[in-house]
Amino acid sequence: MRRAIVVGAMAAAMALSVPEAAGSTGVGRPETHHAELNRPNQTVTAAAVDRAVHAATALAGEPGYAGVAVDYDTAKVTVSWKGEAPALVSALETTAPEGVAVDVVPTALSGADLHAASTRLMDAQRAVHGPDAVLAALPAADYAGLVVEVSRDSAAARTTGLARNLERVAGVPVQLRMVDDDGFRSTAASRRNDRAPWHAGGAIASRDGTDYCSTGFSVITAAGSERIVSAAHCNRGFGSVVRDGAGERMGTVSSRALQLDAELIKPAGATASSVFAGRWNASQASARYRIPVAAVRAPAVGQRVCSSGAVTGEHCGAKILATDVAWSCGKRTCHGFRAGRDDGGVVVGGGDSGGPMYMLVDGRAHASGMIDGGSNRRSCGSTSVTTQCFSYVYGIPMVDILRHWGARINN
Template identity: 65%
Template sequence: MALIAALTVPAAAGTTAVGQPETNRTEQSPAEIRTARAEVRTPRAEVRAARQAAVDRAAGAATALAEVPGYTGVAVDYEAAKVTVSWKGTAPPAVNALAERVPDGVVVETRRTALSAADLHAASTRLLDSQRAATAPLTVLTVLPAEDYAGLVVEISGGPAAPGADALDQRLERVAGVPVQLQRIHNVVESTAGSRRDDRAPWHAGGAIAAPDGTDYCTTGFSIVTGAGDHRIVTAAHCNKQVGDQVLDGVGQPLGTITHRAPEVDAQLIDPVGEPETAGAVLGGPWNATPAHERYRFPVATVQRPAVGQHICSSGAVTGEHCSTIRATEIAWTCGKETCHGFRASRDDADVVVGGGDSGGPMYTVIDGKAHARGMIDGGSNRRSCGETSVSTQCFSYVYGIPMVDILNYWDARIDS
């Protein structure tokens, strides 16, 4: 997913006096009184929303430093309008400069930690890898960083009297190489496998593309038919490195092989396994929708170039389906080493429209129960809190799309309908 950091703050509306003088209030109807009270509350809500947006933008700038060695994590406190950046060792100048770049009213604090996010990631991987190969009544369910980032919290199932419980924390510490705290919980970590994550031939647009460890990282897009009559699945070129890469679905089953790449439109083609290969349909609704959901599946009809003001929906395997309005076309942005051209869409309420792992998914308009192809999800900007998703990710209030017409023209292909 592409990221465009934004640190500007929308102007907050000031509080204004609302309502009639005391002597006239008895003449107002109940509806008028309720309206007046709502108007009094609205500016306060706008101030709160502006503060939250400011904090989110500051946090976005901070998390953009995640690839810098030493980065540990970012925490926000909306009420205090504070962003805390945790760093292993001495923070680099880029972190200290955040305090000068964030919107007015937002405070940035830096906290030194013993371990970095990379340290904790490697440690938790070692720990879980060792436990999957072990046979024991105690099961490691989840591993997460401790609150102070000085070690790991390991959630396990099984009671204190279970065989192997004695000194388990010490054994896990030796494997992980960092301090470990045990927490016994009764909740079983269930697979999020569903129609999107466990799709199969004929393949739909909107399904999960995952790494061998089961982590969703991209989404299948529209199916196309090449000039030679071959059925292929479109997804974003930045999802894979090269032609020949093997692609898995959300539950680790073979999906296909990358056959073509076009960095100019940030697209690539997958030769899918199975027969028939493609469904000519998209998966809609929430990320965990079932066939009972009214927006679960849409057959694909036509392909059209997007226009400003159109309502459009995008369907990603990680965050699900989001519908918004196209704000501008002929937008240009950097994707990898290329300049991409396309369109941008958002919701009126600036809520989430896309998230990490949705790249490559279909963008369409639903007319008479059919999906009319508009584009391919390429990236997002303006970070927002996600809510429930198939895996932990980052979400955005703007979605950027490559017109499907351009992708079809590049390969002299037609939409699979």
């Protein structure tokens, strides 16, 4: 692993620090998206539940929106809203697919309130304690404040009145959680030797072929140009040459958005609307060698996602634990979602940064995000290069990346 944004190698104790998400489910597999959900006197497909979730998350820009959570076991979607819900929200309850229940619940704060509060908190604490003390700030399960995770061994943890100071800076109630961690990092690696048209999940490497990052989804800009998404921390800056796993020129960095830790790569040649899947060393003989990209979906708590990086390969079955999580990405605060497996298994590793995150629906990838980092260190198993692996993955939502550049997914 070269430079990799591992979002803090938060140790096993961090599993206790994740707030109980409304609508969280038990152990599951990505195939749950194609399975049937058993409820009294009826059978509801998870695809029907996802349609209700998609309609709810589409309202994320509306004033008052706080968040969406899903429970596939009961086919229930919970929409949290600050203030009186407008007609668009109320309509979700009456227009949901048959058998799917949509509940709108009131909250004290909106997603915008908590987004601004977590940004203030992370920016202030990074200036005082550096990037490795306050590891993450995420909405409480009831959206009444923030859950702030602080490294137990940091100087910040020994600060008198820390919780009170954090509340003062954030301007919202804060629940302080100490976690065992050695600091925030990034997950800054055929996938190894792709060529045009370039696919998501391929290796980005140095001239000598040493993997250090991964390619993300292909997008079409407002001007109609094809670009490849990856993590901004992977390359030195605008105009940097980007190479594949064989050290061959892939393209150059054409644009960067540091607040999203994202960049666009102008490719040498065309791009493909598909992602590498399966093991990191899967061959064309594998049924999951590549899968097509269908659409974009905003993440919701409780949904299952896959991550696919060039170094560790594809990992499916991770459940989204929280959305609008704040963490330090370099000298800035990034916001996105955090996902982890119920069994604590590996979901990401160093060198996977920039790679795609997606939901599997009918064998196709629905783009959810870009891999930015991981935490909660685990043994890796087989990887393309020696690296560190983690059981939590942090993603920048694709809806945010596309909105920033006025782009659309290449499908």
